[in-house]
Amino acid sequence: MSTVAKELPTTGSPTLQVRRPGRGTKGTALLVGPPIAFLALILALWYLVSALLGRLSFLLPAPHRIFTEGFFDARVAGDIGNAIVQTLLVSLAGLAVAIVIGVVWAVAMSQARAIERTLYPYAVILQCIPILALVPLIGFWFGQEFFARMIVSVLIALFPMVSNTLFGLQGVERSQRELFKLQGASRWTVLTKLQLPAALPAMFAGMRISAGLAVVGAIVGDFFFRRGTPGIGSLISNYTARLQGPQLFAAILAAALLGVAIFALFGWLTKAAVGKWYEPATN
Amino acid sequence: MTLSTPTRSPAAPPTGTALLDFRDVAMQFPNGTIALSGVDLTVERGEFVTVVGPSGCGKSTLLRIASGLEKASAGTASVATSRIGYVFQDATLLPWRDVESNVELLAELNGRSKKDRAAKAADAIELVGLTGFEKHLPKQLSGGMRMRTSLARSLTLDPELFLFDEPFGALDEITRERLNDELIRLFAEQQFGGLFITHSVSEAVYLSTKVVVMSGRPGRIVDVFEVPFDMPRDPDVRYTGEFAELVGKVSHALREGHS
Ligand SMILES: Nc1ncnc2c1ncn2[C@@H]1O[C@H](COP(=O)(O)OP(=O)(O)OP(=O)(O)O)[C@@H](O)[C@H]1O
Ligand SMILES: [Mg+2]
Numbered sequence: 001m002s003t004v005a006k007e008l009p010t011t012g013s014p015t016l017q018v019r020r021p022g023r024g025t026k027g028t029a030l031l032v033g034p035p036i037a038f039l040a041l042i043l044a045l046w047y048l049v050s051a052l053l054g055r056l057s058f059l060l061p062a063p064h065r066i067f068t069e070g071f072f073d074a075r076v077a078g079d080i081g082n083a084i085v086q087t088l089l090v091s092l093a094g095l096a097v098a099i100v101i102g103v104v105w106a107v108a109m110s111q112a113r114a115i116e117r118t119l120y121p122y123a124v125i126l127q128c129i130p131i132l133a134l135v136p137l138i139g140f141w142f143g144q145e146f147f148a149r150m151i152v153s154v155l156i157a158l159f160p161m162v163s164n165t166l167f168g169l170q171g172v173e174r175s176q177r178e179l180f181k182l183q184g185a186s187r188w189t190v191l192t193k194l195q196l197p198a199a200l201p202a203m204f205a206g207m208r209i210s211a212g213l214a215v216v217g218a219i220v221g222d223f224f225f226r227r228g229t230p231g232i233g234s235l236i237s238n239y240t241a242r243l244q245g246p247q248l249f250a251a252i253l254a255a256a257l258l259g260v261a262i263f264a265l266f267g268w269l270t271k272a273a274v275g276k277w278y279e280p281a282t283n
Numbered sequence: 284m285t286l287s288t289p290t291r292s293p294a295a296p297p298t299g300t301a302l303l304d305f306r307d308v309a310m311q312f313p314n315g316t317i318a319l320s321g322v323d324l325t326v327e328r329g330e331f332v333t334v335v336g337p338s339g340c341g342k343s344t345l346l347r348i349a350s351g352l353e354k355a356s357a358g359t360a361s362v363a364t365s366r367i368g369y370v371f372q373d374a375t376l377l378p379w380r381d382v383e384s385n386v387e388l389l390a391e392l393n394g395r396s397k398k399d400r401a402a403k404a405a406d407a408i409e410l411v412g413l414t415g416f417e418k419h420l421p422k423q424l425s426g427g428m429r430m431r432t433s434l435a436r437s438l439t440l441d442p443e444l445f446l447f448d449e450p451f452g453a454l455d456e457i458t459r460e461r462l463n464d465e466l467i468r469l470f471a472e473q474q475f476g477g478l479f480i481t482h483s484v485s486e487a488v489y490l491s492t493k494v495v496v497m498s499g500r501p502g503r504i505v506d507v508f509e510v511p512f513d514m515p516r517d518p519d520v521r522y523t524g525e526f527a528e529l530v531g532k533v534s535h536a537l538r539e540g541h542s
Contacts, residue, residue: 173373173375175372175373175375176375178371179371179389180392181352182350182352182367182369183392183393184392189392194377197377197379198377198379274379276420277378277379277420277421277422278378
């Protein structure tokens, strides 16, 4: 997006300056000011409730304790760091598998109506069934470690990849297809030189959603499967069981940051991959 | 219908050198829609034929049959060349490719060597006046420049038969006139056979050697006008009385065919 301030047409009084927030220093203040004020309000309330809780304050430890007893404690920080790395590995593995399966699945469906009719219902079923109901079965089959957690992550992350890729592959304009058809292009050529590149923006949009879901899947897997290196989900349940409030909040905050980081990473990847040429239709 | 216009061509039998020869072509789609009926049309080398007709009368269908995208349901539609250029209503550029590689696309699909197609593309880009914009992406181009890119892309095929489906319909008047002049220059240079569809009667008369008027659906040819002005055309011909008169006649035929 352009960072150049747009001159708005001034109608009537030439001294009337219309300014949009988000442009210039004053605009930046307007943009980040309110959320920060809101955060301050939340923190104040937090401190208040925490103080009122007295001996029960482990339920809601004062914000600074998340750091003093959480992140700044070498052992806790080490545990959280290791767990986050483990969860990140599971999520990335799950996401990678979901991307591969999702793209292959969607490409297969895009090649023939019959294949689409045969396979699409399963994509919908995958979306409809509560994956959580399957999780114990996954542990039953695949054990309680990395592999089982990755499967949970794949199952939860798969659908957006399938549906977005299919949407992108089928969204190619008719005239563009015909341009290829007129030159007698093969299916493979149409797929690789037209459909897949055209589908990239949709695929990246799907990837962004799937990435977030893959993290959710990895954490869900942690809750159920307790063998092997613990992930952030295992750590969260441990801290909860031991009533370690500050540590629990630190772990939750770390999980949240992981989600945000992954989302931002894929936002950036999208921009890097298709931002140069892609023009969203709502322009 | 006025059949007494002096410029109307007699129903001459095709000479046999026609690039495109439609005889009694009809088109009924599987859903029952009849888009064309009894169409006789020829396009010879060095002829630029424009088709005008009301919306939905089957003009695009005519081009689609000529290009082989669609098969006529009756009659014979013969095309004597495989070098067919097809310019769509929108530029149909691939947004992830820059101008140069968009222009190279067709040669690439035809399996030409890298060097060969780069040379072809450079020539075509120069012909349409886009030199200097080779590395621009479609989103950085104006509508007129996109259309030029699309033209250049077709030019790389060295088409003998050039089909245009309302290519300049979405452009502003000034850009459209400029592109008309460029098209005339290209036509004069390359002497392809042209079949051009438009909604604008003055564009039709200005561009072509022959204007074909179609009726509303199912599309039939109701009138044919030979255009007497010299090629390459003098832009000022648009402001002459004869030009205005011919535009009037074509418009009149169009209105009569419509009702
Ligand atoms: N594949 C198809 N199946 C059924 N009907 C079709 C098909 N393609 C076109 N038609 C119909 O045939 C008629 C002629 O269509 P065509 O696109 O050739 O018209 P046109 O003269 O190019 O119109 P316009 O000036 O609006 O571009 C229309 O009524 C259209 O709805
Ligand atoms: Mg049309």
